């Protein structure tokens with residue numbers, strides 16, 4: 001609250017001011033990145049990240065399929081072509097073998113992707129050593145979609161540091177929020193400077209408004225940034241609470257053979273943004289049975305993100321998997337769900353959810 005109050009007291013309620021500058025510094029320092037641009041959304045961060053990477057009409061951009069549309073909509077804003085990549089069961093994130101397959105295909109087309117958008121799903125990082133090795137081999141830059149993974153680590157290193165550019169979201173449902181907002185992180189000062197320029201309507205340095213490029217109204221407001229600064233002080237505590245929520249569910253469901261929690265590989269220290277699970281193929285209880293039973297009792301649970309390559313809007317674009325039939329992403333979507341994971345949830349409320357799930361088995 002103090003940061004928001006200060007914004008009003010000093011009349012800095014515009015998309016610039018101390019809170020914006022400080023939020024950029026504080027988040028960059030938290031994840032260990034050199035530069036940051038505070039923007040109105042994670043989607044805006046991905047959009048300007050793609051622009052910085054020079055994405056133009058007709059270019060290929062690889063993107064994880066099992067994700068929210070915010071990961072790939074920006075590819076369409078630039079009239080580029082999304083190529084979707086399947087997930088691996090180990091982490092639910094981009095499958096390196098499917099990625100390699102897509103690179104081989106692109107090579108045959110004589111048209112390599114201009115960027116690879118990796119997604120750290122539900123707060124779990126990708127296996128970056130393996131993904132980076134493949135992207136480096138083909139000289140393709142990574143744009144890391146870390147919208148859901150602020151506070152997560154891969155082999156002890158914060159996510160948000162694995163892309164040439166990395167995007168965060170501070171949307172209302174994320175681990176910390178500015179009510180709505182996002183950030184683009186990079187170690188490249190020039191990239192962030194240019195992104196800030198585009199995000200403030202591409203205003204050239206003239207006494208009057210002068211434009212040599214197309215601009216966007218994408219800067220975060222100083223008031224929103226104030227909310228973000230306050231939220232950042234409780235981020236580590238939130239990660240601890242989210243982890244405790246996940247482990248309480250895990251323990252409670254340990255005796256139900258049909259329930260498998262989202263796996264956590266040894267290299268991953270997630271922020272446990274949402275507790276997610278899958279039901280065994282043979283389970284008589286299906287995800288919608290659980291979601292419906294919770295809804296009937298006034299509790300909201302959600303399906304897993306519906307894979308992008310199966311969305312009516314995106315299904316005409318290429319998709320790469322190593323599965324003989326179907327895909328890992330579809331399988332996880334068909335068998336999975338997200339449980340209530342809000343840090344404001346009391347242990348009694350969590351027990352209530354657990355009871356409603358258990359009574360179905």
Ligand SMILES: Cc1ncc(COP(=O)(O)O)c(C=O)c1O
Pocket residue numbers: 040041042043044067068069070071119145147148168169170171181182
């Ligand atoms: C994986 C992923 N990518 C991108 C976004 C887009 O972020 P925003 O809603 O801030 O635009 C979100 C969240 O909303 C997300 O979950």
